[in-house]
Amino acid sequence: MNKILTILVVLCATTSLVAQSDQQIENLKAFAKAYGYVKYFHPSDEAQQINWDKLAIYGAQQVEKCATRQELVDALNALFTPIAPTVTFSKSQPAGDLDLTVITPPDPSGYEPTYWQHLGVSTGMSSRSARNKTYQSTRVNRFPEIEQKISTASILNIMTIASKFQNKEIKYKVWVKMNEGTGTGNLSLRFDHNNGTTESLYNLNDQAITSGKWQQYELTGKTSANTKSILLGATLNGDNTMYIDDISLAYKNGKKWVEIPLKNRGFESEGVDGALLDYGRWYASAGNNYRVQRTQQAAHKGKWSGAIISVDQSTVAKHAKIFDAAPTAGEAITKELSDGVFCQIPLVLYGNVLQTFPKAEETRLQALISHLKDIDTSPENLSARLGNVINAYNVFQHFYPYFEVVAANWEEELEKALISSYKDQNNLAHLQTLERLTAALRDGHVRVSGHAINLYMNAPITWEWVEGQLVITNVVEGAADVKVGDIVTKVNGLSAKEYFEGIYETISAASEGWLHYMANRKSLQGPMNQLVKIEVAGKEVALEYNRSFYKDISPLLSRKTNAAQIDGDIYYLDLDALSMEDINELMPKLQESQSIICDLRGYPKGNHDLIRHIMPVDDSTAFWMRIPQIIYPDYQRIAGYKTFGWDLTRLKPDLSKKHIVFITDGSAISYAESYMGYIKSYQLATIVGQPTAGTNGNVNSFTLPGGYGISWTGMEVRQHDRSVFHGVGIVPDVYVTKTIAGVREGKDEFLEKAIEVARNKMK
Numbered sequence: 001m002n003k004i005l006t007i008l009v010v011l012c013a014t015t016s017l018v019a020q021s022d023q024q025i026e027n028l029k030a031f032a033k034a035y036g037y038v039k040y041f042h043p044s045d046e047a048q049q050i051n052w053d054k055l056a057i058y059g060a061q062q063v064e065k066c067a068t069r070q071e072l073v074d075a076l077n078a079l080f081t082p083i084a085p086t087v088t089f090s091k092s093q094p095a096g097d098l099d100l101t102v103i104t105p106p107d108p109s110g111y112e113p114t115y116w117q118h119l120g121v122s123t124g125m126s127s128r129s130a131r132n133k134t135y136q137s138t139r140v141n142r143f144p145e146i147e148q149k150i151s152t153a154s155i156l157n158i159m160t161i162a163s164k165f166q167n168k169e170i171k172y173k174v175w176v177k178m179n180e181g182t183g184t185g186n187l188s189l190r191f192d193h194n195n196g197t198t199e200s201l202y203n204l205n206d207q208a209i210t211s212g213k214w215q216q217y218e219l220t221g222k223t224s225a226n227t228k229s230i231l232l233g234a235t236l237n238g239d240n241t242m243y244i245d246d247i248s249l250a251y252k253n254g255k256k257w258v259e260i261p262l263k264n265r266g267f268e269s270e271g272v273d274g275a276l277l278d279y280g281r282w283y284a285s286a287g288n289n290y291r292v293q294r295t296q297q298a299a300h301k302g303k304w305s306g307a308i309i310s311v312d313q314s315t316v317a318k319h320a321k322i323f324d325a326a327p328t329a330g331e332a333i334t335k336e337l338s339d340g341v342f343c344q345i346p347l348v349l350y351g352n353v354l355q356t357f358p359k360a361e362e363t364r365l366q367a368l369i370s371h372l373k374d375i376d377t378s379p380e381n382l383s384a385r386l387g388n389v390i391n392a393y394n395v396f397q398h399f400y401p402y403f404e405v406v407a408a409n410w411e412e413e414l415e416k417a418l419i420s421s422y423k424d425q426n427n428l429a430h431l432q433t434l435e436r437l438t439a440a441l442r443d444g445h446v447r448v449s450g451h452a453i454n455l456y457m458n459a460p461i462t463w464e465w466v467e468g469q470l471v472i473t474n475v476v477e478g479a480a481d482v483k484v485g486d487i488v489t490k491v492n493g494l495s496a497k498e499y500f501e502g503i504y505e506t507i508s509a510a511s512e513g514w515l516h517y518m519a520n521r522k523s524l525q526g527p528m529n530q531l532v533k534i535e536v537a538g539k540e541v542a543l544e545y546n547r548s549f550y551k552d553i554s555p556l557l558s559r560k561t562n563a564a565q566i567d568g569d570i571y572y573l574d575l576d577a578l579s580m581e582d583i584n585e586l587m588p589k590l591q592e593s594q595s596i597i598c599d600l601r602g603y604p605k606g607n608h609d610l611i612r613h614i615m616p617v618d619d620s621t622a623f624w625m626r627i628p629q630i631i632y633p634d635y636q637r638i639a640g641y642k643t644f645g646w647d648l649t650r651l652k653p654d655l656s657k658k659h660i661v662f663i664t665d666g667s668a669i670s671y672a673e674s675y676m677g678y679i680k681s682y683q684l685a686t687i688v689g690q691p692t693a694g695t696n697g698n699v700n701s702f703t704l705p706g707g708y709g710i711s712w713t714g715m716e717v718r719q720h721d722r723s724v725f726h727g728v729g730i731v732p733d734v735y736v737t738k739t740i741a742g743v744r745e746g747k748d749e750f751l752e753k754a755i756e757v758a759r760n761k762m763k
Helices: 002-041 052-064 069-080 127-131 362-373 382-399 410-423 427-439 451-455 496-504 512-522 549-557 580-585 587-592 610-614 671-681 740-744 749-762
Strands: 088-090 112-114 116-119 136-139 151-157 169-178 184-193 200-203 215-222 227-237 241-253 256-260 275-278 281-285 290-295 305-310 332-338 341-346 349-351 447-449 456-458 461-466 469-475 487-491 525-527 531-536 539-544 563-566 570-574 595-600 625-630 640-644 659-664 686-689 699-704 708-713
Touching (some): 002 052, 002 116, 002 332, 002 382, 002 410, 052 069, 052 362, 052 382, 069 088, 069 341, 184 215, 227 241, 227 305, 382 410, 382 699, 382 708, 410 427, 427 447, 427 708, 456 549, 461 512, 461 549, 461 740, 469 549, 469 740, 487 496, 570 749, 580 587, 610 671, 659 671, 659 749
Parallel strands (some): 570 595, 595 659
Antiparallel strands (some): 088 341, 112 349, 116 136, 116 625, 151 227, 151 281, 169 241, 184 200, 184 227, 241 256, 241 305, 332 341, 447 708, 456 525, 461 469, 469 487, 563 570, 625 640, 699 708
16 A cells, blocks of 8 residues: 555656646746747837846746746736836736827827837847848837947957967957046956856956046956957946057967957958957947947047947937838737736837836836846856747747748747757757757758857768768778778667768758758767767778868868860859859850850859850849848738849850750759859759759848857748749759769769750750
């Protein structure tokens, strides 16, 4: 009887643990949805002062421990009221429309409606993505802002530092001058480490800069063996102007200080319009009351300096609309976040030169901002991993343009990634969770990067699946006891098929061709000096990860020639290797040839003007690329699109009467597919090979705490006839597959087929 009782107790305890885990996941999913709705679609000024990366982590901490729906509702209200006082969470669905008195100022004079517009998305994206203006996000009728009301004049990510800078004393020196005013300046020197921490942070906060004369200031600190980057900073607080000039950085080698070269250290070159100088780059972050620029008003050396300037808010230009569509005044979204938990979120607020209405309680807002400063962002922290998943989920939930094509159950993928986050034991495991999450998008532009992946080297071979077998296709000379054409049956004790299945699930790919292309590379990468054990002909061979892909492996993959005359009448061009300048020099030979073979297995070298020489008419397909105009969440009710194309016009000499053959395969992605789209649409050539990657459109990207980054496709691209492109790509006219015999004989079977097609066309 006691045994039975013991078993029942254990079963009850186990059931309780499972139920508790289910509740945690449901809480996290509810918070994830609320987080995205407020971050991207609620236009309060307070929400712009929050570090959203850290709020994702803090919010995960708070909701994870809620045991009931009421506790969850209370936690959500506590989290969001300081930044979105008109947002409500409840256990019952709000009755009717939003109460307009909640968002309407008692005296509306001087107020204008403000709301979010997203052309694709730039808010929360990397500075490089935001700077190129392809994607834009704006709060209409509000003022320029980036996260903080304290203006960070410069943060310079110098480099992923070389070993000679590790375990070294570092000295940061800069000349600074202040204008008259109450505001003060500060400098900072920070070291970021491979585990996502910033263990060394040196500031001048206790020595605020106030002097109206040029003075040189310096900060010193010591890197560790794990330091990956050095960040320099200059900050203005309050009302003033801070000039910075003649920056220098050095490391101590023995007793001697050795200077680290910096580009544009005195701001004498252009490039200061929110991002100051290029090395890394000086990334400027200017709050509502500041701007950052390059100026000749004062200089310590030369004619220019960098300046952080506090400005009268009323003189700053408001954000204008980026397209016509807008939510109406009083419009709100009502969503069920989880079973029995609802939110109502206004999409439009009113704002004047001081604030959006109503203003949140300042003490609660500042308390939240202060608390977020101390949040642990390292991936060893469970809440940081959960926050990263929640953050990434929302980017795609609201802005990914291909869910209808890829048919992913995105909420289910969120749940799987949250569960996986509980199991992850290290940085690499978290990277792989993010990879599996984004693999469901089937987007060939997706790359998940992180400090762990920087440790990867390549084994001294390449391989591919040929005729259903894993075949070695290249071997670094003298590096391995294997040869080209050998068939690999096992990898690290698993069958080759099982090993690759684990690789496939971490790769985002829209087509089989791109999936295999990426898996062939990724499956041969690993930590420096570790071994991968393969079985060939019943014999185990150990291969060491000790090769650079770009130095040792890519030369093995390059084609035998960039340009060549074949049989007198056929001319071959490798478009991966030849620039347009190279091709222009070859024009006389191309004009003399009857047929031209263009090899586009890979990525063109800026040579798409070749299309203009082989087109018989000017381009009229102007709308095959389009960026969504978004004002509502969940990628619903798209307001419209900004459309464009390449608008190519013909060039001389005219090669349109030549017999053209293009070779392509699954390694051709993005720009290569834009290229091939013209070839297919205008029937400019016979296409030989395999389907391309099926992924096109300008890349967008964002970073996550802990040193992770994710790139993705932010626009929709279609075939020139407006049919679906994503996942389809450019399908060849003549399909080619490799053979094991061809690999062993060193044949390029794609090129051989292209030559055969060219000869037949000339008959």
